[in-house]
Amino acid sequence: MSAITTAILKVIRQSQKPISKADLVRMTNYSLATVNEHTECLIRSNLVAEVERGPSTGGRKPILLSFNAELGYVIAIDLESTHARVGIADFNCNIVISESSRDIDVSLGPSAVLEKIKAIVFRLMEKHDIKRNQIKGIGMGVPGPVRYNSGITTSLAIMPGWENYQVRQFWIQHFDCPCFVDNNVNTMALAEQIINVNTDHPNIIYVKIGNGIGASIICNGQLYRGSTEYAGGIGHINIGHDQLCYCGNRGCLEAKAGGRAIAIRAEQMARSGQSELLKRMLDSKGKLTLSDVRKAVIESDAVAVELMRECGIIIGDVLAGLVNFFNPSLVYVGGAVSGVGDVLLASIRQSIYQHSLPLATRSLTIQHMSLGENAGIIGAAFLAVEETIFGNGLMDTKASLRSYNG
C-alpha cells in the first residue's frame, strides 16, 4: 500500500464515525483528486465501505466512508517451546474463539507441529462457522529467530529441525491469504503495545524471560527488527562465565539465568541438600522444572528465593548496559520466569539502578507486562491485521484500534 493510501486509511480507521471525502481533504491536505483515487482503491480492496450519505451542504449529500472491520477474520498462533495457543480474531484484534494445546513441542519438528496447529485451526473455524475464504490473514509467533520478510525460521538449537523452514509457505498452501511469522517476543510486545497504548513512551524494551531470554524493541513508536531481523537477541550476550550454551558459545546470559538454567541449578541445589523442599520435589518427580522452582519461591524456600534473586541481578546487569545504550523510558519484564513474583523484578530493578547512570534512568519505569496467557495470540492477530491492511512491515503501534475491546 502506498504512503498516501496508508495515510488516508489511517484517518478513516481512527475516525470515531463515518467520514466524508471533503473531511479527508481537510485532514490530510491531499487534493480531492488524490483522495478520490486512493479511496476508490480502498473501496475496491474492501478495506473501506461507503456506509451512508451525510448531511448536504448545498449540493447533493456526500457519501460517507468507514473502515470495514467486518471484512473477515485472521488466524493468530502463539507457538511456545512446549505448547501452543491458537485463536481466530476479527479486524479489531478481538479474539472470537481460541484453544490452547499442551500436546505440542517444538522439538517434534516443524511438520508435526504445524499439522497439529492446522488441525486446531480447522476445528476452531468449524466451531465458529468460519469459511476458508473469510480468513484474510495469518499471524504466528515462534519461540526463536525468524527471517521476518520471508517467514522462514532460522537456526537455533532450541528448535531442532526448524532451520530454514518455510513456515509462511506451509500456511499459504492451505489458505489464500498473506501470512506473517515473527518471534514470539515481538508478538508479545505488540500485544502489550496495543493494549497499553504507550503513546507517551515511544522507546521501550520488552524482556521475555522463559526458557530462553529475548527482547523486543519499540523505537519511536514502531517495532524495531534490526538490520538482519535479529534485534533483541539478548539471551546470548556474553556475561563472562564458563557455562556452555546450546548456541555453542560459553558465557551467554540465558545459559546462566534462563528458565532451563534455573531448573538445572535448582536440581543441583536439591541434590546437594541445600534445600529440603527442592530435594523432596526432585525425589518425587525425578527432575525439576521452572514450575517447581516457582512453587518453591511461593513457599518462601530461601534457596529458591536466593536463586531467583541472583538471576535477577544477572539479568538486571545486562539490562543496565542496554539502558545506558538505548535510554528507554519503559522496561517491561514478562515470560514464565517473571511469573515467580516480585523477587525477580525487585532484583532486576536494583541491578539496573545500580549500574546505569542516573541520567539514563531519570524517568525510567521498570515493570511487569500486564497481559496473561492470551498476549501471544493478541499480538499475532495484530501482526496479521496490520500487515494485511498496510503491508509495510512498520508495525506502527501508535495507530490504535478503534474498536478493540480487550
Next chain:
Amino acid sequence: MSAITTAILKVIRQSQKPISKADLVRMTNYSLATVNEHTECLIRSNLVAEVERGPSTGGRKPILLSFNAELGYVIAIDLESTHARVGIADFNCNIVISESSRDIDVSLGPSAVLEKIKAIVFRLMEKHDIKRNQIKGIGMGVPGPVRYNSGITTSLAIMPGWENYQVRQFWIQHFDCPCFVDNNVNTMALAEQIINVNTDHPNIIYVKIGNGIGASIICNGQLYRGSTEYAGGIGHINIGHDQLCYCGNRGCLEAKAGGRAIAIRAEQMARSGQSELLKRMLDSKGKLTLSDVRKAVIESDAVAVELMRECGIIIGDVLAGLVNFFNPSLVYVGGAVSGVGDVLLASIRQSIYQHSLPLATRSLTIQHMSLGENAGIIGAAFLAVEETIFGNGLMDTKASLRSYNG
C-alpha cells in the same frame, strides 16, 4: 515547521534544478492550494527563492522555485576535552573558514571556555567579512551529555563546572539566531552520515573512543537520542572490574579501556619496567599521555601493542552485546584511541564476531570512521543547518545535501 512545509522544502532542496509548483503538486500529491500556501511561507522565511520563469505550457510562464543556499552562514563548534575547533559554514555545510585551538580545556569551566570560543568566532567572521546578521544558526558539540532540547550541559565529572550550564543561552545572548548543542559523539556521527550517505545502512552504531567512550545511534536513518536524550552512554556500562570510575561507580567500560585509563596503565607498565620504551618516555616527560602510547604502538612496542589489543577485546565484548541487541549493519569506530591503528580495530572485530551470534553479524561491517579532524565541525554545521531549516529534531540523515562539496 509543519510536516507539509518540511515535505515540500525537502523536494525543493533535493531537486537538481529549479522546480515549478505544478511539479511540486505532482511530486508531493498535495493540492495546489496547499503547495501555494506552504511555498509562500517558505519564500517569506527566505528559505526558498523565486528564481526564474520556466517554459510556458500554454498560459503564462510558471515561476520556478529553488532552495536558497545563500541565505547566510552557520557557526560550527567542536569542543573536545582539551581543545576546540571552530568554523563557519554555508547552508550546504561547506566549511568556509575554520580555526583550531589547543589553548582550551573544558576543566577551565564554561564561562572561560565559551569566551575563548566566542573570540575565535568573531575573529573568523572579521577575516571572512561576515556580519552578525548573516549568522542564521549555531551548532555545537561538547564532550559530555547535553539535554538536547534545552541546550543545557548535564553532570559528568569529566566537565567540572558545566553541570546545568545553559550553553544555548550563552550563544543566544550574542547572536540573534537558533543554537543547538549536542554531545560530540553525535556531531561526529552526523558528519560521517552526510559524507558517506549511508542510505543502504539505516541502522548504525558509531563508537568514539577518546578519553571517554561514547556511542551514537542511527536508527531507521535518523539520529536516535533516547528518552532522556542520553542514548549511547556506553562508557559507563559495567564490565565487572574493581576500578573506580569518575562517575562514582566501579566497573565502567571507560575506566578500563578509555584513553585516560590507557595512559594510566601505560605509566604503571613503564614504572614496573615492562616496557623500556614507555619507561624512557615517562622518565623524560614525567607522565604519559594517549599520544605517547600511540607512538609506542607505531614503534611496535610489544607492551603497548598488547595493551591496545586488550582494550580492543574489552570494548569489542561490550559492542558484541550491543550488536546482539540492536543488530546494526555497520559499526564505525573513531576517536583519538582508534587512531593507534589497526591493532585496536582488529581486536574489536575479533571480540564482536566471537561473542555475537552469526545471525546478528551476518552482514555486519566494522570499520574506522572516514573523517579527520574536521568531522566535529562538519557535524555541528549539519546540526545547525538542519535544525535552523526544519526545527523538528529528527536529523533525517537521508536528506542529502544537494551541493555539499566535502
